[in-house]
Amino acid sequence: MLAVDETDSTNHLASSLARRGAPHGSIVFAELQHGGRGRWNRRWESPRGGLYLSMVLRPTEETAPALGVLPLTASVAAAEALKATAGVDCELSWPNDLFARGRKIAGVLCESSFTGSRCDFAIMGIGVNVDTRTTDMNPEVARRAISLREVAACDAEPEAIGLGIVLALERWWEGEEPSRALERWRELARGLEGDRIRVVPRGAESYDAWTAGLAEDGGLRVRLEDGTHRVLHSDDVHRVGHD
């Protein structure tokens, strides 16, 4: 494990280590990130007191099929670890968010590097608001964020929570079929059936729809106003009247 005080992004650091040959299971952990990232290069608020962790995964022939559902699997692992280490129940929100009391407590960012169709490595990055003060965040983000300390009177340290996440992820990654991870994700998810949502695709008009379950490949099945269905893979989704 590489533990650093500060870095721009643990995902960046883990990727550069992986490109230089870091083996499967290598972990990077930082106390603070200057350039923490979410999906689509959005900012992840990363003040001191939070958990910022990235792990290098090198898929084998057996584990490669699990790559497509890695963000969901990592969310399941994180929810299990937060329950085990801090006693906190989280709800999972497609595709990569963990919520507690209706606010975002953690987010997952998975990135992969390919040669042709072969995945050389994937990076699983997770940020958890452990003892993060929302006053250290952008107010717009703080309004929708929550930390473990606000939810539970527990004093688990970021390192202990991180270790719990890594162990849970290894169990799911090495020991379970991807379909089992999806099943567990469904059990922990909120708003997966019949919820009114707004879909925000990249560079296209947003539209309203209803959730209609999780597809076999980890995509979100939605029903449009004209009754047709489609499966989303990377679009943003906001629950109407909630987010």
Ligand code: BT5
């Ligand atoms: C995510 O993106 O939720 C993925 C976040 C992954 C962060 C980890 S930290 C370790 C590793 N290194 C990195 O650089 N990244 C990973 P997304 O679904 O795009 O959500 C981003 C949105 O969440 C932002 O636009 C804000 O609205 C909100 N947000 C930002 N920081 C937050 C925080 N600390 N707590 C709650 N919400 C936050």
